[in-house]
Amino acid sequence: MNDHRNIGSLFRGHAGMLRAYAQAKGASREEAEEVVQEAFVRLQNYGPQKKIQNDIAFLRTIIVNLIRDGFRKKRNIVSELEYDDVIFEAVQPTPDQEATLDAKQSLRRVLKDIGGLPPITREVFVRYRLERETYDEIVASTGLTLAVVRRHLRDGIILLNEARRKRDTLDR
Numbered sequence: 001m002n003d004h005r006n007i008g009s010l011f012r013g014h015a016g017m018l019r020a021y022a023q024a025k026g027a028s029r030e031e032a033e034e035v036v037q038e039a040f041v042r043l044q045n046y047g048p049q050k051k052i053q054n055d056i057a058f059l060r061t062i063i064v065n066l067i068r069d070g071f072r073k074k075r076n077i078v079s080e081l082e083y084d085d086v087i088f089e090a091v092q093p094t095p096d097q098e099a100t101l102d103a104k105q106s107l108r109r110v111l112k113d114i115g116g117l118p119p120i121t122r123e124v125f126v127r128y129r130l131e132r133e134t135y136d137e138i139v140a141s142t143g144l145t146l147a148v149v150r151r152h153l154r155d156g157i158i159l160l161n162e163a164r165r166k167r168d169t170l171d172r
Contacts, residue, residue, distance in 0.1 A: 007040060007043060007044050010040075010043075010055055011040050014056060014059070015036055015040075018036045018039070018056075018059055018060070018063060019032045019033060019036050020032075021060060021063060022035045022036055022063050022067060025063065025064055025067050026067060027067050027070075031067075031070065035063050035066045035067060035070075036059075036063065038062075038066055039059045039062040039063050039066065040059070042062050043055065043058065043059060043062070046058075109167060113159075113160050113163040113164065113167075114126065114160065116159075116163065117156055117159055117160070118155075120142075120144075120152055121152045121153075121155050121156045121159070122156065123142070124138060124142070124144075124149055124152040124153050124156065125152070125153060125156035125157070125160075127141075128149075128153055129153075135149055135150070
């Protein structure tokens with residue numbers, strides 16, 4: 001389909017959808033416009049001797065590759081800042097008393113919620129989430145099956161979320 005007439009009709013018929021596709025893949029509106037145009041240029045340059053089964057799929061692949069290349073380039077560019085443009089704010093060496101108190105109260109609530117879990121559920125949750133043990137390590141040390149370990153972890157998360165929701169409702 002790589003002749004000028006067909007690419008023009010393909011562009012008119014699908015450019016909008018392909019721009020939306022590019023934006024869904026992380027491109028800004030302006031970047032999406034450029035990427036789609038570049039994709040059509042590459043399709044045109046691909047040459048009539050090469051057979052493409054699905055032009056839209058081919059264009060989508062080009063779009064994804066162009067977006068990835070653009071992100072790589074942006075990541076590797078060192079931004080230049082003028083010294084005068086940088087705003088320095090005084091950093092507090094220690095948090096203020098109110099922030100410290102809030103953090104301590106929050107920690108107490110979380111620990112209380114974890115303490116309220118059924119013993120096996122609490123053990124599995126603490127080992128997995130806080131001590132960073134793997135499922136296999138927990139299975140080996142507790143004698144539970146993998147399915148039971150996963151169930152207790154799921155139950156722990158559900159129970160902790162319910163406790164937080166109840167507490168947040170009461171705080172209002």
